[in-house]
Amino acid sequence: MKRPRVLVAKPGLDGHDRGAKIVARALRDAGFEVIFTGIRQRVEAIVATALQEDVAVVGLSILSGAHVGLTTRVIEGLHKAGADDIAVVVGGTIPAADVPRLRAAGAAAVYPTGTPLEDILVGVRKLAMETPCASA
Amino acid sequence: MNDFAPPNDFAQTSSGLPLQPVYGPRDRQGAAEPPDPGRFPFTRGNYPAGYRGRLWTIRQYSGFGTAEESNRRYRYLLGQGGTGLSVALDLPTQCGYDSDDPEVSEEVGRVGVAIDTLADVEVLFDGIPLDRISTSFTINGTAAILLAFYVAAAERQKIPRNKLTGTIQNDILKEYASRGTWIWPPEPSLRLIADTIEFCAEQVPKFNAISVAGAHFRDAGASAVQEMAFTLADGVTYCDTVLARGRMTIEQFAPQVSFFFYTHGDFFEEIAKYRAGRRRWATIVKERYHATSDKAAMFRFGCVSGGASLYAPQARNNVIRVAYEAMASVLGGVQSMFTAAWDEPFALPSEESATLALRTQQILAYETGVARVADPLGGSYFVEALTDATEAGIAEIMADLDAHGGMVRAIEDGYLQGLIADEAYRAHRDIEDGTRPVVGVNRFTTDEPPPDIQAYELDPDGREGQLKRLARIKAERDSAAVRTALAELARAAEGTANLMDPLIDCARAYCTVGEMVTALKAVWGEFRQPAVF
Numbered sequence: 001m002k003r004p005r006v007l008v009a010k011p012g013l014d015g016h017d018r019g020a021k022i023v024a025r026a027l028r029d030a031g032f033e034v035i036f037t038g039i040r041q042r043v044e045a046i047v048a049t050a051l052q053e054d055v056a057v058v059g060l061s062i063l064s065g066a067h068v069g070l071t072t073r074v075i076e077g078l079h080k081a082g083a084d085d086i087a088v089v090v091g092g093t094i095p096a097a098d099v100p101r102l103r104a105a106g107a108a109a110v111y112p113t114g115t116p117l118e119d120i121l122v123g124v125r126k127l128a129m130e131t132p133c134a135s136a
Numbered sequence: 137m138n139d140f141a142p143p144n145d146f147a148q149t150s151s152g153l154p155l156q157p158v159y160g161p162r163d164r165q166g167a168a169e170p171p172d173p174g175r176f177p178f179t180r181g182n183y184p185a186g187y188r189g190r191l192w193t194i195r196q197y198s199g200f201g202t203a204e205e206s207n208r209r210y211r212y213l214l215g216q217g218g219t220g221l222s223v224a225l226d227l228p229t230q231c232g233y234d235s236d237d238p239e240v241s242e243e244v245g246r247v248g249v250a251i252d253t254l255a256d257v258e259v260l261f262d263g264i265p266l267d268r269i270s271t272s273f274t275i276n277g278t279a280a281i282l283l284a285f286y287v288a289a290a291e292r293q294k295i296p297r298n299k300l301t302g303t304i305q306n307d308i309l310k311e312y313a314s315r316g317t318w319i320w321p322p323e324p325s326l327r328l329i330a331d332t333i334e335f336c337a338e339q340v341p342k343f344n345a346i347s348v349a350g351a352h353f354r355d356a357g358a359s360a361v362q363e364m365a366f367t368l369a370d371g372v373t374y375c376d377t378v379l380a381r382g383r384m385t386i387e388q389f390a391p392q393v394s395f396f397f398y399t400h401g402d403f404f405e406e407i408a409k410y411r412a413g414r415r416r417w418a419t420i421v422k423e424r425y426h427a428t429s430d431k432a433a434m435f436r437f438g439c440v441s442g443g444a445s446l447y448a449p450q451a452r453n454n455v456i457r458v459a460y461e462a463m464a465s466v467l468g469g470v471q472s473m474f475t476a477a478w479d480e481p482f483a484l485p486s487e488e489s490a491t492l493a494l495r496t497q498q499i500l501a502y503e504t505g506v507a508r509v510a511d512p513l514g515g516s517y518f519v520e521a522l523t524d525a526t527e528a529g530i531a532e533i534m535a536d537l538d539a540h541g542g543m544v545r546a547i548e549d550g551y552l553q554g555l556i557a558d559e560a561y562r563a564h565r566d567i568e569d570g571t572r573p574v575v576g577v578n579r580f581t582t583d584e585p586p587p588d589i590q591a592y593e594l595d596p597d598g599r600e601g602q603l604k605r606l607a608r609i610k611a612e613r614d615s616a617a618v619r620t621a622l623a624e625l626a627r628a629a630e631g632t633a634n635l636m637d638p639l640i641d642c643a644r645a646y647c648t649v650g651e652m653v654t655a656l657k658a659v660w661g662e663f664r665q666p667a668v669f
Contacts, residue, residue, distance in 0.1 A: 008669075013227035013243050015316020018356050018444075021557045021669040022564045028669075038667035039316045040231070042239060064227065066242035093482075095589045113481075114448055114586060117568060 004128035005055040009037040009046045011070040012062060019091060019113065020061035026117045027059075027124065043070065047077035050086055056131040057108075057124050062092040068101050075106040087127040091115065145572060149405040151359035153525050159517035167524055170415075173510040176430045177418035179411050179523065181469040186510025187501075193472035194497045195222065195438070202598040203259040206249050210264055220270045223260070224248030225282070230317040232278050232653030235602045244599045248274075252606045253646045257285040258292060259605075266290045267299035277319040279306035280332050281652050284639035287340065291644075303344040305396075306332060309370040310349050312547040312663065313556060314356035319653055322544045324660040326377045328635060333378055335636040337388055346374060347394050347438075354398040355444050357560020360405050361526055364413045365533035366543075366552065367395060371417065372534075373543045375425060386425040390432035397437060399461040399468075400445035404522055406461070407513060410437065410468030412527035439465050442476020442493075448586045450576030454478035459496050466506055467513055473497060483590040550666030557669055606648070613646040621645040622655045629659040 008024040010017055017039050028034045035053050037046060050058050058078070062070055071090050078086050087108040094102070094112040102110050109123045148154050156163070171177075174184030183189055210221050225248040228240040234252050235244045244250050251257060266289065275282045283304055290300055308325040311318045318325070329346065336345040350358075350367030358366060371393060378389050395413070399406045417435040421427045441461035446454040455478045462475050475493040477485030485493070501507055513519040537546055546552040566572035573579045625638040642652050 013231050013233075013240060013316075015311075015314070016355075017316070018560050022561050024669040025557065025561050034669070036667045036669045038665040040665075064243060065246060069242045093589050097588075112589060117564070 014064035180511035234650035271302035438472035550668035
């Protein structure tokens with residue numbers, strides 16, 4: 001079976017990539033094929049990479065406070081491209097009050113700072129299994 | 137794991153330096169006793185009387201807002217007898233985008249002031265005589281542009297350049313590997329930094345053109361020893377760049393260079409880090425650059441106590457962490473310090489928590505007595521042995537970077553980023569599996585829910601005001617003058633002339649930050665980030 005592919009992406013201008021890199025490496029160690037965009041990626045570029053790399057899950061890492069707007073734009077971009085089957089999860093400095101807002105915007109899961117790596121691995125694995133293109 | 141067994145990391149420091157149960161005279165056999173404080177190589181500090189001549193500078197939080205709000209706060213601070221201003225810029229300004237760029241609309245004014253043109257700087261310093269204050273800008277990628285704005289704003293106030301005092305961080309190398317506000321590739325960025333250094337030395341002699349920062353490496357995950365080694369390697373790269381141009385001597389340049397770090401919780405390791413860093417830098421300046429004066433070899437540094445060493449669970453424990461870290465910084469001989477507030481991991485510090493952080497330093501300075509005697513730990517068997525081991529570790533990492541082809545190469549191919557990511561991952565796993573004890577996180581935990589994260593709130597009126605001013609300036613400025621100034625900047629960038637004069641001409645013509653950055657991108661291209669993890 002093909003290894004599930006995950007895109008770890010940092011939209012916006014904040015340069016705090018410590019968390020994104022730790023999660024990317026933990027996913028790789030857990031058997032995922034991980035593509036990391038690096039920091040300061042435009043939303044359009046993230047969407048394009050997700051399609052091009054045929055990923056099952058996009059993980060966004062946002063520590064600038066702009067998580068609701070940026071996540072909404074990524075999900076809209078995937079939707080417009082007909083890629084609703086790609087799950088989007090979000091991590092970073094996210095207040096509890098914003099978790100329902102992100103879920104309402106279409107985020108499949110939200111992992112605020114302090115979430116144990118194991119929880120992220122379990123959650124992403126489940127999403128990857130549910131996504132048709134992961135086993136295509 | 138709420139047991140009282142000793143932590144299982146007693147045999148090494150958090151950077152992995154091995155530790156014995158006890159130290160004695162035999163552990164420094166053959167090593168020379170470090171000379172008195174104030175004597176080369178400054179292991180024991182820069183000044184013979186330690187802090188008796190002058191305490192360290194106590195710096196605190198600077199806050200956010202629009203140019204108008206910041207101007208009001210500056211006037212208040214100056215009215216209270218303050219003499220130094222600290223300016224935080226928003227991310228679009230730091231990364232070279234204008235406030236009206238749709239890509240960055242969510243970030244305008246979010247973590248600092250938005251600066252698009254000289255008009256914003258005029259508002260920022262309205263009614264503030266620039267010859268009577270010292271201004272510190274946390275700015276890197278666009279540091280030369282902000283310096284041009286500051287010089288042009290002083291011109292409008294009819295203040296001569298040699299009366300201006302302040303600092304720009306202007307340390308691009310660490311941006312590529314950690315903080316992230318890079319724009320152009322390393323080579324032209326280094327040229328621009330050398331331009332600012334030469335310009336300041338000639339025309340703005342009381343302005344510090346660079347502060348080499350290790351703090352961001354640390355925040356990204358580097359260990360204490362790596363932090364110091366990477367920072368000194370950056371310092372060497374800047375010195376090499378400036379000296380290779382042949383327009384300045386090490387004696388003129390080195391006194392302009394200062395350093396900036398994070399102090400975390402491993403008490404003796406941090407003290408040893410600063411003592412070892414001071415000695416290593418002094419040795420490099422003498423041996424590599426053949427400096428003749430001791431002054432050129434002096435390592436001056438500021439620090440933040442807190443940062444990634446603070447945790448959200450049982451957040452009030454951070455008060456204690458910051459206090460120990462601040463004490464380690466002082467025992468290490470710090471020149472200026474910022475103490476983080478205990479709520480920093482999840483909120484903008486409240487006035488109460490920021491005041492408590494300030495009081496932490498004041499109690500340290502005025503009650504504990506640790507500042508009374510220079511380098512009070514000098515001669516301790518353990519501290520001297522750990523200083524030696526730390527210096528050896530720093531030298532080893534610097535030699536490895538050299539062998540790799542130097543700092544620029546290590547940044548371009550992601551080698552440096554990989555080293556930091558390795559260490560960050562290791563530390564994270566060690567905390568998750570309990571190998572590295574953290575009280576309230578993996579030891580002595582309670583059911584107390586962690587505090588909620590408070591997001592930075594954007595002021596939509598502030599952004600609207602900024603966009604209006606930018607639109608007005610664009611409509612009112614002389615567009616022919618703008619085109620000429622930008623063309624001149626691009627032409628100068630193709631050659632080797634100092635770019636500060638063309639940048640100041642652009643500032644005077646009310647060119648925007650984004651326009652200047654774009655003009656230079658056309659000549660230099662953009663940095664391509666290796667996505668290493």
